Amino acid sequence: MSLELVCPAGNLPALKAAVDNGADCVYFGFRNNTNARAFSGLNFDAETAKQGISYATERGRKVLLALNTFPQTAEWHTWRQAIDDAAELGVSALILADVSLMRYASRTYPNLRLHLSVQGSATNYEAINFYHEHFGIQRAVLPRVLSLAQVENVVKNTPVEIELFGFGGLCVMVEGRCILSSYATGESPNTAGVCSPAKAVRWQQTSAGLESRLNGILLDRYSSDENAGYPTLCKGRFEVEDETYYALEEPTSLNTLELIPEMLRMGISAIKIEGRQRSPVYVEQVTRVWRAAIDAAKKDAAHYVATPDWMAQLGKVSEGQQHTLGAYYRPWK
Amino acid sequence: MKISLGPILYYWTKNSVQDFYDNVADWPVDIVYLGEVVCSRRHEMRLDDWLNVASKLAVAGKEVVLSTQALLESESDLKTLRRLVGNGIFGIEANDMGAVHLAKGQNFVVGPHINTYNGDTLEILAEQGAKRWVMPMELSRHVLYELMVKKPSGMETEVFAYGRLPLAFSSRCFTARRYNLPKDDCHFMCLQHPCGMTLKTRENQSFLALNGTQTQSASIYNLIGEVSDMQQIGVDIVRISPQPEHTAEVVAAFSTAIEHVASASEAKAKLAPYLFDEPCDGYWHGRSGIEQSMETLP
Structure with a gap:
């Protein structure tokens, strides 16, 4: 398994920008609260989803659908419908957080690949193996809270592929376990x-x-x-x-470009770029830099360096124009 | 309806913890959750110390449950978890799916940090052996009511009803950060903040509380006025989160409300002097958590 580059698509132009600039996978959401970027003016309806999936798959790329919020009892059918629609559209995999949706998807569409969303809060291999044993989860996206040594220990103890966040907005809290937003506003991820x-x-x-x-x-x-x-x-x-x-975190972005050789050595399966809410220009620039960097590291990991040019290009699109290695670098904690 | 005492979420000295539970034996609480949920660096109480407290409380007639850590990061966190799950005497509260995985087949409690947002999820957890669930903090009465209809038979429902709300977990320690200390050399500054450190906005509004790697509400979630409604919709247990002082009085106030010895407004008045910050109840009413509903007129 090589290191896949997974890029965000908030709309069709962003999806095309990701594909054109070298993404191996793109991920998107439907235009409702079934995904964790339910912003107005963002995301895909049935028609644009169909076009986007065609555009990517014709070029040999994968399309992942994020269904990573937690349905409440009365609204559960909306999420079930989204799973049915995704299966019909022919997405490459679903990104899920809620176990009831995993059960429905794994029973109804046994051939549909399932990924565990970062919103599923799995930070240890016992949790990941739970999702694997019960629902056949094939990949897990880890919350941005583990050090590299901790990530490596997870990789060694699970058959599930591991995907890491590489770049973009930085959640300082464990995703799926932060309700600060609803405490202040009534609405949370x-x-x-x-x-x-x-x-x-x-x-x-x-x-x-x-x-x-x-x-x-x-x-x-x-x-x-x-x-x-x-x-x-x-x-x-x-x-x-x-x-x-800044009592919790500075306005800063995660940037792990310099860690690519380490991720390759550890057997990480995919790197995720955050930012479905960002513009197609952001997606284009970030995808292009990461494609070049991953290719360079795969070719010659020993002599790989994150070039100043790449870092400068990523710096321009970073939140607050600041970078951090986040929790991968232990002193951050 | 029963009263439970949630795990102590703060870092207290061993003596303080032991004194606290010596007193609990005489309080009208039915269930006591014990253990460290927040940070693996907190070591005043070792597992054997917790088990000693557990045995004493069991002798005093309490149901004792060992709570497990919410954020499991390292192999040593998992080792601690395995020891808790395999203790052989007391049930556990699972606060992570890793704990659910290891506790399969035991009669465990689904803690508030497992995302149980719908009836199907609760059914899956029941199949693993769950006998009780604690509603996630951000859910409302309305959502609970809908879920209760689909609840598996025999499943007990517990609601976090009093205390600063645990809102988020991080691998970063915010208490150490306040003192510019690295997490690995934190000087155990949490010991100096037995109910967390209040975080205020730049216009002096109490907003959050920093409790090591956990972020809490500064306001105190207080559902004492909702006790009879909870009884009606079938809530089995109300959870009170321990605070450094006057937890006995908080328990007593809830007890009078449950036993209908006091009206809702009398129970509220009885509790009021012991709230150490502003009250809030927004989540229960389907609003932002920080809100406090207006007093309803009798």
Whole structure:
């Protein structure tokens, strides 16, 4: 198994950009709350999904559908319908988080490949092997909280392929186990497919500076010489014991370009690029750099370096123009 | 309806923990969850210490359940988990699917950190051996009500009804971060914050509480006014999350509400002096968790 490059597609132009620039797989969601990027104006209806799947598969690429929110009892049929539609459309795999959907999909479509979403919060091989034994999960996407040594221990103890986040927005919390967003706004990734939803965001210019609020709660205040980023709840500045700082995480992006040889050595199956909410231009630039980097590392891992040019190109599209290796690098914790 | 005492989510000294549970023996609680759910570095209480406390509480007539860590990262985390699951005497509360995998066939409790959002999921967990589930914090009365209709027979339902809400887990330690300490050399600063460190917005609104790798609500989730409604829809157990002081009084207030010795408003008034931060109940009412509903008029 080689290291696959898995790229985000928030819409058809982004999907084409990913395919044209060397993605091995693209992942997308339907236009409702069955996926964790349920933003207005984003995602695919039946017709664009059909076109996107054709475009990718005709060029030998795979298409993955994210159905990674948690259905509640009364709405469960909406998710079941999405699974049926995906099977009909002929996606390469489903990315699921909820066990009831895994059971339905594995019983109804035994030949349809299933991936465990990062929203399934599996950080250890006992959890991953549970999903494998009961529902035949073939790949798991790990939350962005493990060090490389911990990731390697997972790989060694499971038959399930492991996919890692390589680049993009950084969740500082275990995905699927963070309800900060619903605490502030009533909607979370688990329930509504959104984090810090745009409809709850208010920007306000005040004498103290530009303020960002989420459902009225002050997340940050910027002076005129500071760049204001999207007000994600965990990336605001707060006060703890009279010190004001980024108490949870800075507005920064994950970038693991320099770790590719290590991932190859460990037997990682795929690298995921975050950002279905980002533009086709973002997808094009990030896919192109990662394609080149993965190819270079596969050709000659010993002499591989993440070139300054690549890093600069990724830097331009990073949140807050900052990078981190996140939890893969232990001191981050 | 029974009262349970959730696991202590904070890092207290061994003496504090043991003193706390010495007193619990006399409280009107039926079920006591024990163990470290948040951070594997916390070692004041070793497994044998927990088992000693468990034995004493069992002798006092309490049902004892050993809670397992929510975020399992390392082989040593799994080793601890295997020891808990294989203890041979007490049941466990599974807070990760890894624990469900290992506890298969035992009568385990599905903890609040397993994402049980619908009846089919609960059915699958019942097939693994679950006898009780704790509703995830962000679900509402309405969602619970719909799920209760599909609940497998014999499955007990428990609702987190009092305490700062556990909202998120990370591998990063936010308490160590506050002191610019690396997680691996954290000086165990959590010991100095027996109910977490309050995080405020830049306009002084209490918002969250940092508890090591766990982020909690600063506000205290308080469903004492909903006890009789919960009894009506079939909730079997209300969970009270321990706080450093006055947990006995909190338990007593819930007990009077459950026994209908006090009306909802009387029970609320009895509890009010012991809330150490603002109350909230938004999740139960299907709103943002931080909200507190207006007092309903009698």
